[in-house]
Amino acid sequence: MSLELLIMFAFGGAFLTYLAGKISSKLRDIFALLCSVALVVIVSSLYKVETTITLYNGFFGMPLSMRLNPMAWFFAIAIVSSSALVVLYSMSYMKHRERTDYYYFMLLLINAAMLAIVLSGDLVSFFISWEIMSWSTFLLISYNRNAALPAGIKYIVMSLIGSMCMLVGIISIYTAFDTITISEIVQHMATATAGYKLFLLIIFSITFGIKNAVVPLHTWLPDAYAESPSPFSAVLSGMLTRMGIFGFLLIMFVMVGAENSLHMGRGFFSYHNILAWLGAITIVIPTFIAMLQNDAKKLLAWHGIGQGGYMIVGIAFGTSLGLAGGIFHTLNHAIYIILLFLSVGAIEYSTNGLRDLNSLGGLFKKMPIAFLGGLLGICGLIGIPLTNGFVSKWLIYKTLILGKAPFLAFATLLGTWGTILSVYKFLHNLYLGQLPQEHQNIKKTPLAMQIPIVILSLTILVFGILPGLPLKSINAMIVSFGFTPLTVSIWGISSETGTLNMINIFSILLVVVAIFWLIFQAARKSTAVDQYDNYAAGAAIPKDKYNYTVEFYAPFYRMATPYLRDIFDMLYQKIARFTEFACDNIRKIYTGYVSDYIIYIILFLALLISAQLKWSVF
Amino acid sequence: MKILSLFISPLLALIIGLLFLGISRKITAKIHWRCGPPVYQPLIDVIRSFSQKSISHGAFFDFGIILSLSSSVVLIYFLPVGDLYAMTSGGLIAFLYLMLLGPFGIALSSAASGNPNSSIGVSRKFLLALAYEVPLLLVLLTVMTHYNTISLVEIVNIQAGTGMAFSSWALVLPGIAYFLILPAVLGVRPFEIVSAPQEISSGPVAEFGGKHLAFYTLQHALQLFVGLALFVNIFLGGGTLFGLLNPIAGTVWATILGIIIFLVKMFIVLVIELFINAVYPRFRIEQAMRYLWKWPTLIAFVGLVIVAILN
Structure with missing residues (x-):
């Protein structure tokens, strides 16, 4: 029953929000927020429920159905909670924009479509929801007009190519097995030839590869992320792009099955190995391209591509540990990238649309909450211990090293070290350094924008210190794919080949920081000085031009720019x-x-x- | 043992690190035909700095430097010094990540000061780190793949059974590569690009004085200690010397002697590094990157290929 209620709420809420906007904008905001919070409540009440319902029986004689299982629930809860936070954030961010009714309508419709994708029990409803999602995404990407229009066109062209591939796959499945229900396809798959399975894997991989922006199918992403309104960039990067990961899981481990998709081909030239290598390339090249960006959102967008590579590598490697790492990284990535886009959005809001890394700086004193979000976000993105990104990356590295794939491991590690450089530039050029005169009196961040940032920042720490919370439900998902379960406890993972205990590291770091803080306080008190009072080796300090942000890694740019082109x-x-x-x-x-x-x-x-x-x- | 090493390890590392800083200044001075400061000079400087005036650019400026020193101390807990180690959770991967928290803390702190010289220094530090991490990651991956473990303690224990890793021919090339990048990891000449007092007023340290400078010096000492100790642990067999201590294994004396052997090995590596590097002038950052990405990376890569084929 409640599954129908969920879908009704999701789609109905979107339409009603649009109508409410015609009455008053305040009513619309409150209605949209209530609706998305209600979705969070409904989805969390469905924890550990496994059910299948038939929505409609007469689609050319085929039943359209919905099903709830551990995989669907995991993605559903991530979708609805991130969407609720983004709606709350939008209440302030979108306040004085035009066409807000349409914005909220599209935002909630995308949310509903994503829910329908993860819950769909057959391929036709999967395809319909996929198309609703793609088209409404196109409309929101080009919301800002001007530069956003070509970005939207680029997105929709690539998305259509993906959809057509999927359509070919679905039709071929229907003609081969005479069914579109996923659970029945799984049974028929045993009789299919290896060549047909490979065909299915490849054709669906193109679809999901485009959505998840795997190199060389990534080119729509940087412009789309940079040009859409910031709260929507957050949804786009956090969950919508990761529908590709959901798709990969669906095709590899549910429909075709792990025992088939991991033994397709031989040696290096096997399906999953080539996918893993594509993932590795996706990590390394975009991460280094990110270093050259001067637009805060474009920098994050390139990292969005790069981090997608980690998920692909983890999933494609196909061991319990790697799979857990890949799926966990999907969730972690959603958390910190949403946080980072919201943090950049707060700056855009306060400085009237500035996001150029060369003209900002020193905002940490003016916008402490947004700075906190940015700091924890980049820590998660790098994977600094005690943040969530560390645990998932650790799982992936360990899988690769002990799975005798040192070169893949090298690519993933190299990606991380490249990440540090560009995200530090991001943090430094936006928040640290000197505050320019013209930004001395910027707008304050409103409460509705601060709350999501604080919640996400705390989530990063909680999942980093107690990774067992999400890993338990990921474990259930892995078991449903037919893998051996991991030994998960609330503070980490234990195994014979190396234990990870985050609470251990956390408590010891806390104690040491406390001790040094006490020593620091006990020492002679320091005098507070302002940003202009600093040492310049005897030179006179010109105000406002005494900053170092442009060409932050100049020597590297000189060396690498000729090679780093898309x-x-x-x-x-x-x-x-x-x-x-x-x-x-x-x-x-x-x-x-x-x-x-x-x-x-x-x-x-x-x-x-x-x-x-x-x-x-x- | 673990409880005991919670107290002993950081103290030992701090004192030895400061001592090594002093020794390296003295040796470099002697090579340059100067007299040089006494060996205990860095220790005096730290104590003196604590009582001196300092300036602060706000809470975040203070927080960064505290975080940096604290994470370096936590790093020491992961590092086996002979039999002394407190933590193993997460293995070498967690160790690698914690290694980056120290420079990261300093980067945050000095960027919060708003001094452009600091920012230039930090930008150089990250570029240098990227440059030496490429061969370093290859080297560590080779060792982890060769021994098929991600645990630092286990790597040391395997060597205690078989002698130094260096003596097994598969690990000779990674060992050479690590030795070539060691000055960059330690940030000593010719790779003292980050601080470069004559060019960018000591870079990240430009705004540090008093207790901030003291914390920075302590962190620097720990960094020196970690860089050397990692080399000793991974390639030189840690606190063992070809089974010399086996007859008295398990006793307190074996532990103490193990630590002493470990420190002597560290000292020898440091002195050899100093002899080679004291005569070089400072690289520019591009030269450093080009050097680090050329020979050490090539050697480390060949080493990894060999080990990957052997497996």
Whole structure:
């Protein structure tokens, strides 16, 4: 019963919010918030419930159904809670914008569509929800117009290619097995040939690879993340892109099955190994490209691609530990990337839309909460111990090292060390350093924007110190895929080959910090000085120009810029331009003269006749 | 033992680290035909700094430096010095990550001061770190793959059974690579790009005085200790010397002698490094990156390929 209620709430809430906006904007805001909080309550009440319902029976004689299992629940709770926080944040962020009714409508519709995706029990409802999600995403990406329009077009073109691949896959499954229900497909899969399974894996991998932005299918992502409104960038990077991970899990471990998808091909040239290597490339190259970015949101966007690689590597490696790492990283990534986008959004809000890393600085004294969010967010992104990102990355590294894949492990570790450089630049150029004069009196961050930031910051620490909380439900998911369960306790993971105990590290660091803090306080008190009172080796200090942000890693840029280009984007642009050119020329055959058209017809007939004479086709 | 090492390890590391700082100044001075400060000079400086005036650019400025020193002490708990170690949770991977918390804390603190020289220093520090981490990660991965474990203690224990890792031929190349990057890890000449007093007023330290400077010096001493101790642990067999201590294994004397052997090994490595490096002038950051990404990386990579094929 409550599964229907959930879907009704999700879709109905979206439409009603739009209608409420026509009455008053305050009513709409409150209604949207209540609706998304209600979804969180309903989904959390469904914890550990496993059920299947049929929504509609007459779709060309095929049942459209919904099913709830550990995998669906895990993604559902992540979707609804992140969405609730983003709606709360939007209440202040979107206050004085235009077309807000439409914004809320689309935001809630995307939320509902994502819920429907993870809950769908058959491929047709999966496809329908997938399309609702893709189209409404397109509308929200191009919400800001101007530069956002081409970004949206780029997204929707790639998304359509993915959808078409999925459609081909679904139709082929229907013709082969005569069913679209996932649980029945699983049973039929035993009779399928290895070649057919590989075909399914590849065709769905293109769809989900585009959504999850696996190199070389990533090119839509940087522009889309950078140009959409910040709260939506958060949803886009946190959960929507990770529907690709959900899809990979669905095709690899549910539909085709772990024992098939992990033994497809041989040696290096096996399906999952090539996927893992694509994941590794996805980690390394985008992470280094991120270092060159000067737009805060674009920097985060490139990291969004890079972190997606960790999830792919973990999942593709296909051991309990790696799978747990990959799935856990999906959740962790959602938490810290949403936090980072909200933090950048707070700056945009206060400085009237500035997000250029070269013209900001020193905001940590003016916006302490947003700074806290940014700091913990980048700590999570790097994976500094005691934040959530550390645990999932640790699981992935350990899998790779003990699984005899040192080169993959090297790629993942290298990605992390590249991450440090660019995210430090992010934090330094936005929040640290000197505060420019023109930002001395910026707008305060409103409470509705502070609350989500604080909640997410705390979540990062809680999941970092007590990783057992989410790992328990991830464990249930892994068991449902047919893997051996992990020994998970609330503070970490224990095994014969190495134990991770976060509370141990946390308590000892806490004690040591406390001791040194006491020593620090006991020593002679220091005098407080302002930002202009600093040492310049005897030189006079010009106010406002005495900052170091532009070209933060200048020597590295000089060395690496020629090599770090997005060649795939250039290739696709070239193909797009060529297609445009070719179509433009083909158009010229429509001359408008009847005599020309008659010649075309005669030529075509002549071609047919000569073909018949030569090969006798008909 | 673990409880005991909670107190002993940091004290030992701090004192030995400061002593090594003093020794390295003295040896460098002698090579330069100068007299040099006494060996205990850094210790006096730290004590003196605590009583001196300092300035503060706000709470975050203080917090960063405290975090940096604290995480370095936690790092010491992960590091087996002979039989002394307090923690194993997470193994070498957790150790690697904790290693980055020290510089990160200093980076946060000095960037909060708003001094551009500090920012330049931090930017150099991260670039240098990226440069030496590439070969370092390759080296550590080689060792972990070779012994098939991620635990630092286990790596040391395996060596206690078989002698130094250096004597097993598969680990010769990674050992050489680590030795080549060691000055960069320790931040000594010719890789003292980060502080470079004549160019950027000591970089990250520019705004530190009094207790901040004292904390920074202590952190620097610990960093020196960790860099050397990691090399000794991974390649030189830690606190063992070809089974010399086996007859008295398990006794208190064996533990103490183990620690002494460990420290002597560290000292020898330090002195060899100093002899080689004291005569070089300082690199520019591009030169350092190019050097570190060329020979050490190549050697480490070949080492990893060999070990990966052997497995």
